[in-house]
Amino acid sequence: MKITIIGTGYVGLVTGACLAELGNDVFCLDVDQRKIDILNNGGIPIHEPGLEEIVARNRAAGRIQFSTDIEASVKHGDVQFIAVGTPPDEDGSADLQYVVAAAKNIGKYMTNFKVVVDKSTVPVGTADRVSAAISAELGARSVTAEFSVVSNPEFLKEGAAVEDFMRPDRIVIGCDQTPQGEKARSQMKKLYAPFNRNHERTYWMDVRSAEFTKYAANAMLATRISFMNELANLADHVGADIEAVRHGIGSDPRIGHSFLYAGCGYGGSCFPKDVQALERTAQDYGLNLLILQAVEAVNARQKQVLGDKMQQRFGENLSGRHFAIWGLAFKPNTDDMRAASSRVLLGELLRAGATVAVYDPVSMQEAKRVLELDFYDAPELLASIRYAANPMDALVDADALAIVTEWKAFRSPDFDEVKARLKQPVVFDGRNLFEPTVMTELGIEYHGIGRSVLTNK
Numbered sequence: 001m002k003i004t005i006i007g008t009g010y011v012g013l014v015t016g017a018c019l020a021e022l023g024n025d026v027f028c029l030d031v032d033q034r035k036i037d038i039l040n041n042g043g044i045p046i047h048e049p050g051l052e053e054i055v056a057r058n059r060a061a062g063r064i065q066f067s068t069d070i071e072a073s074v075k076h077g078d079v080q081f082i083a084v085g086t087p088p089d090e091d092g093s094a095d096l097q098y099v100v101a102a103a104k105n106i107g108k109y110m111t112n113f114k115v116v117v118d119k120s121t122v123p124v125g126t127a128d129r130v131s132a133a134i135s136a137e138l139g140a141r142s143v144t145a146e147f148s149v150v151s152n153p154e155f156l157k158e159g160a161a162v163e164d165f166m167r168p169d170r171i172v173i174g175c176d177q178t179p180q181g182e183k184a185r186s187q188m189k190k191l192y193a194p195f196n197r198n199h200e201r202t203y204w205m206d207v208r209s210a211e212f213t214k215y216a217a218n219a220m221l222a223t224r225i226s227f228m229n230e231l232a233n234l235a236d237h238v239g240a241d242i243e244a245v246r247h248g249i250g251s252d253p254r255i256g257h258s259f260l261y262a263g264c265g266y267g268g269s270c271f272p273k274d275v276q277a278l279e280r281t282a283q284d285y286g287l288n289l290l291i292l293q294a295v296e297a298v299n300a301r302q303k304q305v306l307g308d309k310m311q312q313r314f315g316e317n318l319s320g321r322h323f324a325i326w327g328l329a330f331k332p333n334t335d336d337m338r339a340a341s342s343r344v345l346l347g348e349l350l351r352a353g354a355t356v357a358v359y360d361p362v363s364m365q366e367a368k369r370v371l372e373l374d375f376y377d378a379p380e381l382l383a384s385i386r387y388a389a390n391p392m393d394a395l396v397d398a399d400a401l402a403i404v405t406e407w408k409a410f411r412s413p414d415f416d417e418v419k420a421r422l423k424q425p426v427v428f429d430g431r432n433l434f435e436p437t438v439m440t441e442l443g444i445e446y447h448g449i450g451r452s453v454l455t456n457k
């Protein structure tokens, strides 16, 4: 099938590459010339395991092309995927300007039937806005061409995006019940047929329910994390181990084991903004989603938990103190720094007067870019950050190590070397990578999340 992907970011590039891998003829459009140049020069603009190989293979086979040519992109695809960003507006609602711009471009150049797929995460009712934008452009050109807007939210996780896309738990597709909607449904069915071969994974529904499902899923997952973080903080007080509690409750199939890890808060491009956007949608209808307000507040507080523990240990004024930080990306296997907990920790430590040495296996360059923006008005703080060459280099002369991202490379370090390099053997573990009792036996002062019962014995 002939497919156009509008927006060649995390979701767009993964969607385009994976659909090409399945034999489709894919045109990836972006307005960012830099991204398109990188792709046309054989690279990829993001770090995502397995993606570069798929892109290279399909480029070589002529199944995927990258361009900034809007008119050509509209002409190319019978199915037009909108996969542009929907960042938070100042009031927390989803900013739909890129989605509407993409829709207008479709309306400006289309001449035959198009299935327009909202792949971006968009608030309930957006498909109607996309339809209206396309119709207005068609009207301005006095052209009659049919189309149908479909909602097909994406559930991939960064760091496992290719695997998630290729082996989805479910495919959610919302179509309307008009003749055009039926035509769109049959094209979507054909496109996704390879994913449904062994068993049917597609959930067909109306457009609004599909749009809602995406927010409901992310809000549910964010709620589980904030709930566990709140329990972890209580566990520290009452003398319980949150990891034991996690196993104890996760074994109940009604609860399940996933997304119950307490830590130093959730980040990324999705949970923070989607929780906020769902709250805003509710407010538009005069409702307050109290649970989601709490989820957000707990997460904001949780991002400070490592810094707070470090200040409790070393004092509020950290002048003269030097710390090592392992992990900057919001989660492992990505270089994405959006809403990363490391940024909050760095702000806390630097503002309290400390200096830091940081290390991340892949996001050093992206971290530099983002931190320069975070501290643009405080060059003296920026100057207090040293970018280390490797994890052990970061530890030299540090008063303590703080772990923010659970990269595999941090899971089994040479603890003798860790102790030898640190000024004093103190570890603040924001992702509960290590066993507190083992750390105590190794002579390391260990501060986990919700595990102090095991270190205070």
Ligand code: NAD
Residues within 6 Å of the ligand: 006, 007, 008, 009, 010, 011, 012, 029, 030, 031, 032, 035, 083, 084, 085, 086, 098, 101, 102, 119, 120, 121, 122, 154, 155, 156, 157, 158, 269, 270
């Ligand atoms: P991104 O910022 O990585 O990519 C968006 C791309 O769209 C950018 O390259 C931008 O230049 C391009 N763009 C903007 N306007 C355009 C236009 N008019 N025409 C062509 N290109 C245009 O964003 P992302 O992380 O891929 O997210 C895209 C959407 O998917 C968002 O709604 C997000 O919530 C959702 N989503 C993201 C993830 C994720 O893990 N990143 C997962 C599921 C859903």
Ligand code: UDX
Residues within 6 Å of the ligand: 154, 155, 156, 157, 158, 159, 218, 221, 225, 258, 259, 260, 261, 262, 263, 264, 265, 266, 267, 268, 269, 270, 271, 330, 331
């Ligand atoms: C999320 C959703 O999982 C995915 O389905 C959706 O399409 C996009 O948003 P992503 O943001 O890539 O994916 O990462 P995810 O693995 O969900 O982690 C999000 C954040 O939650 C990370 O900061 C992670 O460290 C944190 N997290 C996750 C926890 O703190 N505890 C957990 O148990 C799980």
